[in-house]
Amino acid sequence: METPSPTNNPATIQDVADLAGVSIATVSRVVNGKSPVVAETAQRVMEAIRELNYVPRAAARILASKHTNTLGLIVPEISGEFFAPMLRGIEAAAGETGFDLLIHTTAYKKPEMRRHTLGEHNTDGLLVFIGSMELAELTRLESIGFPVVFLHQTAPEGLNIPVVTVENKKGAFLAVEHLIDMHQCRRIAYLSGPEGNEDSGWRERGYRLALEKYGIPFDPALVLPGDFSSKRAAQTVGEWLAGGLVFDAIFSGDDLAAVGAMSALREAGMRVPEDIKIIGFDDIPLARHLTPPLTTIHAPTEEVGRIATDLLVRLVRREAVEREILLPTELTIRQSCGCK
Amino acid sequence: METPSPTNNPATIQDVADLAGVSIATVSRVVNGKSPVVAETAQRVMEAIRELNYVPRAAARILASKHTNTLGLIVPEISGEFFAPMLRGIEAAAGETGFDLLIHTTAYKKPEMRRHTLGEHNTDGLLVFIGSMELAELTRLESIGFPVVFLHQTAPEGLNIPVVTVENKKGAFLAVEHLIDMHQCRRIAYLSGPEGNEDSGWRERGYRLALEKYGIPFDPALVLPGDFSSKRAAQTVGEWLAGGLVFDAIFSGDDLAAVGAMSALREAGMRVPEDIKIIGFDDIPLARHLTPPLTTIHAPTEEVGRIATDLLVRLVRREAVEREILLPTELTIRQSCGCK
DNA sequence: TTGTACGCGTTATCAG
DNA sequence: CTGATAACGCGTACAA
Numbered sequence A, B: 001m002e003t004p005s006p007t008n009n010p011a012t013i014q015d016v017a018d019l020a021g022v023s024i025a026t027v028s029r030v031v032n033g034k035s036p037v038v039a040e041t042a043q044r045v046m047e048a049i050r051e052l053n054y055v056p057r058a059a060a061r062i063l064a065s066k067h068t069n070t071l072g073l074i075v076p077e078i079s080g081e082f083f084a085p086m087l088r089g090i091e092a093a094a095g096e097t098g099f100d101l102l103i104h105t106t107a108y109k110k111p112e113m114r115r116h117t118l119g120e121h122n123t124d125g126l127l128v129f130i131g132s133m134e135l136a137e138l139t140r141l142e143s144i145g146f147p148v149v150f151l152h153q154t155a156p157e158g159l160n161i162p163v164v165t166v167e168n169k170k171g172a173f174l175a176v177e178h179l180i181d182m183h184q185c186r187r188i189a190y191l192s193g194p195e196g197n198e199d200s201g202w203r204e205r206g207y208r209l210a211l212e213k214y215g216i217p218f219d220p221a222l223v224l225p226g227d228f229s230s231k232r233a234a235q236t237v238g239e240w241l242a243g244g245l246v247f248d249a250i251f252s253g254d255d256l257a258a259v260g261a262m263s264a265l266r267e268a269g270m271r272v273p274e275d276i277k278i279i280g281f282d283d284i285p286l287a288r289h290l291t292p293p294l295t296t297i298h299a300p301t302e303e304v305g306r307i308a309t310d311l312l313v314r315l316v317r318r319e320a321v322e323r324e325i326l327l328p329t330e331l332t333i334r335q336s337c338g339c340k
Numbered sequence C: 001t002t003g004t005a006c007g008c009g010t011t012a013t014c015a016g
Numbered sequence D: 001c002t003g004a005t006a007a008c009g010c011g012t013a014c015a016a
Helices: A013-020 A022-032 A039-052 A058-065 A085-094 A134-145 A168-183 A198-213 A228-244 A256-269 A283-289 A300-314 B014-021 B026-033 B039-054 B057-064 B082-096 B135-143 B169-183 B199-214 B230-242 B255-267 B285-289 B301-316
Strands: A070-075 A100-105 A125-129 A148-151 A163-166 A189-190 A249-252 A277-282 A295-297 A324-327 A330-332 B069-076 B100-105 B126-131 B148-151 B165-166 B190-191 B251-254 B279-283 B295-298 B324-326 B331-332
Touching: A013 A022, A013 A039, A013 A070, A013 A189, A022 A039, A022 B190, A039 A295, A058 B057, A070 A085, A070 A300, A070 B169, A085 A100, A085 A300, A100 B100, A134 A148, A134 B148, A148 A228, A148 A283, A148 A300, A163 A168, A163 A300, A168 A189, A168 A198, A168 A249, A168 A277, A168 A295, A168 A330, A189 A198, A189 A228, A189 A256, A228 A256, A228 B285, A256 A277, A256 A283, A256 B285, A283 B230, A283 B255, A300 A324, B014 B026, B014 B039, B026 B039, B069 B082, B069 B301, B082 B100, B082 B301, B148 B301, B165 B169, B165 B301, B169 B190, B169 B199, B169 B279, B169 B331, B190 B199, B190 B230, B190 B255, B230 B255, B251 B255, B255 B279, B255 B285, B295 B301, B301 B324
Parallel strands: A070 A100, A070 A125, A125 A148, A148 A163, A163 A324, A189 A249, A249 A277, A277 A295, B069 B100, B069 B126, B126 B148, B148 B165, B165 B324, B190 B251, B251 B279, B279 B295
Antiparallel strands: A295 A330, B295 B331
16 A cells, blocks of 8 residues: 555545646546536545545535535434334435435433534525424424425424325224224234324324224223333233233234233233234334234335435425435234134 | 514524623533633623523534534444444433534445444544444544444454453353253254344353253254344244254244244244243343243343443543443343243 | 734735 | 626634
8 A cells, every 4th residue: 555645634625626737626626526617627636535535524625615414313312123223224225315414313312402403504405204303403494495294293383394204094004904804803913103293193094994894993091002112012902911801912003012022922822823813013123923924904114214315405405305205014924813 | 472583593602792782702611511701791691691591603603613523323223122222321421521423324224325434523523333334434543543442342453442242152051051051952953143243152152051051962954043133033943944944943043033033933833942942132121021021131221321421421522431331241040041 | 811913825906 | 608706694712
């Protein structure tokens, strides 16, 4: 290896210009490829760049150009199995379009540090996951025309913010209908998500709709509180079982909770699907490998991330975008529902 | 709400200074709290800040101060169940210490975009996960004294880069010893990770060590190729079973693969743990809820992230740090090994 | 304790 | 097509 740089400090655009015998403006041009430069000089500049190992300082760029080339992602907390695919989609799409990704979770910050950590001064646009940002801040961002896209959450009324999510209601309906229609279930419990969670709300509606269609009265006692985690689900189902609640099936608001429910059922000596049938939601990668393999509603989680990011990028570029994108969900039959 | 800002553009430090009737230097002082300011003027400045909704432009700050207040994280790809806890730890620690987090996965970038996307010009330090960065770049960073910390990977020789990982060998040893000592297993298969993966390498050594201790000859045929995913594990185990390989237990390099293995075993009509015993590695949140609950080596994944981040922050602050931190692993007995 | 003035490294606007 | 040069917004000696 040759000496990477004559001076000790990282090379600046000026160093490159000097070495190539041109002005910094020209260097900037060849770096950004915006305006035309004679091939020969461009050649010299590129060589100087390599020679000096020059990399433009991001900060200086941002300051001068007014955009950050960075997308922000705000989530309440990173909950593993569900979130990872979405993050993968986001990261992939961001990478492909040349944007960096700045991630913030709101769960671990001291309250006073939560404000303004992500916004117009360090990102070109924001991806906001379900209730992780205050309405006031959202309103402010919208008022200055800052690009924001919601993930799994429709915009509060009055705010014109696009959303990307999945067909929750339809998916839930399909699951419950399958339980009723194919497996003659009558007392189906719904294992819900966190209180106020929008996904869970829609899924409950789908659940009720299916009940209604088949003339089964809705029983509030069958709606079990949960938070989309295995732990809580195991606990809740265990308790309600001990409390004498009877049901013949569980429609779980998400797959992780379904795993917890199955675990509690097993502990209580009940068999899945013989005694209790169960269907989840999301279709996490593990679902097919569970014992028994989990019948679930497949949700294109990675796609959600990918599409939301593309949409945000278009927003950043001031292109027109859809106000709402609903990705399709579908019933993926395996064995926990009693099929096969 | 009152008008957030008199001018239409986001307020700058100058606007605040004008409104408060002080100089920008003073504003800078109260914002950064470095040098003393008379309480009363500070008060006025803070009001002006609120009034104008002033937020310092990150880019300008970086440019002027020479540090980014941002940590970079480089991973080959975001693989869900294992990675999420680590990310949680990293994010938490970064947040607590006031750093932002910039994430890059190398899997989705076009090759020509992989270089220099994260480095000294946009971060103060880098967290590098297992082989996701080229040696040349690493060498360069080290040569300019740029802070880097490795995750689950020891530094290539010659590079003085600290590493945070877990006691892979010891954990694996404990798992295999348990299988041999408590459950009289003699033919234990090792379901390995991706070729060349360092974690997997150490785990295999622990596996061999235990075999050795109990005088069981090492049989290369019992080392099954894998990549730490359920899918691949299910496939591999399925094939080898069909191929007539006989064994009485599986030590899986990680939990996800264990899930896949169990699934393949079930499909082949074998029972866990009656016919085949199995122990995993990592102790992902789901492990306890599997059927049967998975006996596994608990690895403090979130802690790894947290500690590595703290270490990196100390490096950024030019404090002295340990060269290697090995977090303890321990055997977590549930039922897949045959206990209970 | 406070203010002035310069520098940070780019981009963008104009002339040439 | 290329070169000066003025922003960009903030930190920070240095001076007062």
